[in-house]
Amino acid sequence: MLSDGSISQAVYQAQTRLTSLSSHLRTSKSKIVVCRDLGPDVMPLLTKRDDIEVVTWTEDCVCDREWLLKNISGAVGIVIVFSELVNAELLDAAGPNLKVVSTMSVGYEHIHVSELAKRNVRLGYTPDVLTDAVADISVMLALMAGRNANETMGIVREGLWPKFIWAPFALCGPQLSTSGISPSRTVGFLGFGRISHATLARLIPFGVTDCIYSSNPNSAASPKKERDEALLKQYRPQLKSLRPVDRDTLARESDVLFILAPGGPSTRHLIDEDFLRKMKKHSVLVNAGRGTVVDSDALAKALREKWIWGAGIDVVEGEPNIWKDHPLVKEPRCNILPHIGSASFETRLAMATLAVENCLAGIVGQNMPAELDVKAS
Amino acid sequence: MLSDGSISQAVYQAQTRLTSLSSHLRTSKSKIVVCRDLGPDVMPLLTKRDDIEVVTWTEDCVCDREWLLKNISGAVGIVIVFSELVNAELLDAAGPNLKVVSTMSVGYEHIHVSELAKRNVRLGYTPDVLTDAVADISVMLALMAGRNANETMGIVREGLWPKFIWAPFALCGPQLSTSGISPSRTVGFLGFGRISHATLARLIPFGVTDCIYSSNPNSAASPKKERDEALLKQYRPQLKSLRPVDRDTLARESDVLFILAPGGPSTRHLIDEDFLRKMKKHSVLVNAGRGTVVDSDALAKALREKWIWGAGIDVVEGEPNIWKDHPLVKEPRCNILPHIGSASFETRLAMATLAVENCLAGIVGQNMPAELDVKAS
Known part of the structure; x- marks a missing residue:
């Protein structure tokens, strides 16, 4: 008899295979990589879109670099938190499709902004809401x-x-x-x-x-x-x-x-x-x-x-x-305190929402709600 | 050779003897018992007065009950904190001279108010300043x-x-x-x-x-x-x-x-x-x-x-x-927190000052800055 855990693992694996297959078949979809589960209020903004393929790091820990380097290939957008180093290596792995890096943070010390500028990749961040x-x-x-x-x-x-x-x-x-x-x-x-x-x-x-x-x-x-x-x-x-x-x-x-x-x-x-x-x-x-x-x-x-x-x-x-x-x-x-300045439910929800909105606007060339000018930085 | 500590102890003992002697000689002075050292900013309001004999519990701990029962005899006023229980026993030990009990607190759970009322003793406390x-x-x-x-x-x-x-x-x-x-x-x-x-x-x-x-x-x-x-x-x-x-x-x-x-x-x-x-x-x-x-x-x-x-x-x-x-x-x-609501330097200074002012006004029958009507309570 399968335990509940085994069942969900089996379902998970099946879903993974299906997702992989469907993305293979429907190549017109834009791929967005999301480096952290943004919760049940925010993720549907991405997952309910028919025109977008969402690839999410679902583990409750820092997104594995190897996983990221592999999955970012061909992505048009990536939603990150401060633990993801955005450097030439990552941007090269993404390839020429990448239009937007969107960070759920007000700081951008983890992002090599000049590398974004070189590649015409736009940068979204989340000031003000915190x-x-x-x-x-x-x-x-x-x-x-x-x-x-x-x-x-x-x-x-x-x-x-x-x-x-x-x-x-x-x-x-x-x-x-x-x-x-x-x-x-x-x-x-x-x-x-x-x-x-x-x-x-x-x-x-x-x-x-x-x-x-x-x-x-x-x-x-x-x-x-x-x-x-x-x-x-x-x-x-x-x-x-x-x-x-x-x-x-x-x-x-x-x-x-x-x-x-x-x-x-x-x-x-x-x-x-x-x-x-x-x-x-x-x-x-x-x-x-x-x-x-x-x-x-x-x-x-x-x-x-x-x-x-x-x-x-x-x-x-x-x-x-x-x-x-x-x-x-x-x-x-x-x-x-262990850096909890922005750690209120209301604020983190607003930050996650803004990060997704930045990404969605940026990949279609629209005005992003909060964009950092990478050429001026 | 005497250490610094021994010197101050000797000086202290001499001072105690002198104070005791002078109070014995000048019996016209009004005695006020102070149950805690109120610090260098507040104590002089009492100690610099020629018409008042101040008897202070100087130890940095709760005022000893036996010491208090002995020293309160004949006092016209007493300045207390919340650790002093003011009951019939204490008031009887004070005797008929007692005009004022002044507490450095806003609460007065430690005071048997009806016993004060019976004896026409007035009660000062320290609201507002905290x-x-x-x-x-x-x-x-x-x-x-x-x-x-x-x-x-x-x-x-x-x-x-x-x-x-x-x-x-x-x-x-x-x-x-x-x-x-x-x-x-x-x-x-x-x-x-x-x-x-x-x-x-x-x-x-x-x-x-x-x-x-x-x-x-x-x-x-x-x-x-x-x-x-x-x-x-x-x-x-x-x-x-x-x-x-x-x-x-x-x-x-x-x-x-x-x-x-x-x-x-x-x-x-x-x-x-x-x-x-x-x-x-x-x-x-x-x-x-x-x-x-x-x-x-x-x-x-x-x-x-x-x-x-x-x-x-x-x-x-x-x-x-x-x-x-x-x-x-x-x-x-x-x-x-361990009950530190009023524990700021500014506020405790104001409370101690008000407690002394209440006492000084009350013993001469003047309006006290903050008096609790013991007959109404």
Whole structure:
């Protein structure tokens, strides 16, 4: 008797043979390779189309490179996540039919953009739709870093609460909200794009009074006077000032500093020992941008030696290879999340949908909802 | 040769003898007993007064009962924290001079209010000044409960990040902010006082569209139509509705439910199995009020059996005796803090200052900045 597992395996194998056969017979279909199952809400956008042959890596793990190199041959489009390296090898394996690479991510460090440009392959990505999810995480990390979430949750987890000796100032941290005796609060942003704006918006009712920022070095036209005036007008009278500053001022004046800049060589280790030494003792640092922007050893030292109060980070240089003995994991004042900034159901669904829409539009030469100009990058 | 420690001990002993002597000589001084060192910013408000004798429990632990019963004799005022039980025994030990009990807390479960009333002793407490600190923690816990903070931080702490298999919807949780595909969000409040209002204010830029509440059963005049209309007007057009509801509706409609009600018999286990079973599958529960309002076993069951998505709690029934094997500590979707809602430097400083001001005003028969009417309670 066949077990349920064997039956589904048999059905699966049969389906695979049928799919292979039908694609062989109906050669007019456009092949799209999808490197991860995008779930029951999104996959039908592809699978229900008669004019498209969908080849999906269905395993719940990183798409096998060999499988991909084999299956991409003749594809017109490919939907990937950040684990797929798109380089000359992959593009050559795809061949001249390939029109679109569509990544379900806002970053594109895994894509050799110049190789796409050479071959006239278009690139779709998923900016904007993750703005709110990452802004939420940024606010959460700012609160957690100030109010010692990692340290105090550890007290409960380790069963030490019953032994904890209460004192008027025990377990205290700096308050995000302004108060009568501390009526001003300056938030700083390294990188002042959409996610920073969404984060600032959320912080206004916490009583933030001043906003300073340094644009990331890649940013084309910054600072932007009109935009800044509009933002300030929107949040007045709570917000008293909003202005671009140099990085020295950003370090010295921020009560809460948000790193929301992209990665890459131009932002690598902008936050180093020199920067951290200039920060306020009760300030907190939040990194929901890219791990490479912060020198991890310098941040660990800053926390250990109490140059700053705490940190909340969703990204770490070298992730995901962050082991138990990583210097930041060992710091109780460092609140670390495993890069879940965009990990809400709503946002990942929107990202997957956008990735598919980009691919479908691109293969027929239409405007893609979110295309990155590979020739300009 | 004396070590530094011995020197300070010798100096300390000498000072103690001198203080004792001088208080003996100048009997016209009013004695105030302070049950915890309130720190270098607040203690001078008492110690620099020539007309007051201050007797302070200086150890960094709960004030010894025997010490207190002995030293309170003849005091006109006493400044306490929540660990001091104020009952007939203590009041009798104080004697007829006692005019004021001033607690550095907003709750007064540790005080037998009727015994104060019998003796015409006034009661000072510290409401309002902790509103912002607790509202901050409430927002933090709502975000942490939705976005799986405890669970995902555990992945990093345990060194499992390198082995984590990324998938489009892995580690996802419900998003606090509204988004294009999920454009409405209902927040519910059990107890709708100042802290709830401050929490609601912070949530408006997250895109909250609807607010519902059930007043705590102790609340005198609720619902309050004019107040509600004013709040709604303030947050329009983002907020579409604000209304009082019964507890059944509160359970069924809240995406995020905040428990910000006081403790005591009338609110005990208002959140029980029946209530939790009615909640939405993707809803989260935040308790920054009192632990007794929530039946811990029922909440643990709700999390284990996924009736709701997650919980963020700063208070637990029976705290601080919450051990490692407590059913809630064992639930990964339960984010637990050791009652640090008011634990920010700014707020504790304000609370300690207010406690001293209450005491100083009360002993001379003046209006106290925050007095609880013991005859009405």
